[in-house]
Amino acid sequence: HTVLVLNGPNLNLLGTREPATYGRETLADIAGLCARTAEECGLVVEFRQTNHEGELIEWIHLARSRCAGILINPAAWTHTSVAIRDALLASELPVIEVHLSNVHKREPFRHRSFVSDIAVGVICGLGSHGYRTALQHFSQLLQKD
Numbered sequence: 001h002t003v004l005v006l007n008g009p010n011l012n013l014l015g016t017r018e019p020a021t022y023g024r025e026t027l028a029d030i031a032g033l034c035a036r037t038a039e040e041c042g043l044v045v046e047f048r049q050t051n052h053e054g055e056l057i058e059w060i061h062l063a064r065s066r067c068a069g070i071l072i073n074p075a076a077w078t079h080t081s082v083a084i085r086d087a088l089l090a091s092e093l094p095v096i097e098v099h100l101s102n103v104h105k106r107e108p109f110r111h112r113s114f115v116s117d118i119a120v121g122v123i124c125g126l127g128s129h130g131y132r133t134a135l136q137h138f139s140q141l142l143q144k145d
C-alpha cells in the first residue's frame, strides 16, 4: 500500500522556523523518519511539501487512483481551506491529520480545522512522532484489505 504524506505551506522551513514551537528537526529529517517507519510497517510512502494550494489539491486528485491513504499536515491551510477539504472528500481515501505543535494550546484561530471532522483521526503536539504514529496506524488499517 502507498500512503501519500502531504505537507502544506512553510513546512519547508522547519529547523529554522519558530524552533520554540516546531523544534529543530528539518522536513528532510521527518521525511527520513517516514521512510524508515514505512519500511518497518511494509508501506510505501510518497513524501511531499508545497507552498501552493492548487498544487496540493492536484496531488490529492491524483492520489485517488494511486494511493491507499493520505497523511496530511495542511499547516495554515488547515484553518482556511474548504478547497482542500473538498479535494480530500473527493479522493474517498482515509485521511489522518497531523500537526507538529499542539494547535489547541495556541491562538484560537488554530482551534478550527476544515479537515478534522472528515479524518480518521487527528494527532497534534507530538512533533515528528505524530507522523510515525499515523503511518503505523495506516499500516494496521490497510492490512485489512
Ligand code: DQA
Binding pocket: 009, 010, 011, 073, 074, 075, 076, 077, 078, 098, 099, 100, 101, 102, 103, 110
Ligand atoms: C501546523 C500548525 C498550523 O497551525 C500552522 O499554521 C503550521 C504548522 C503544525 O504542524 O503544528 O504551519 O500545522
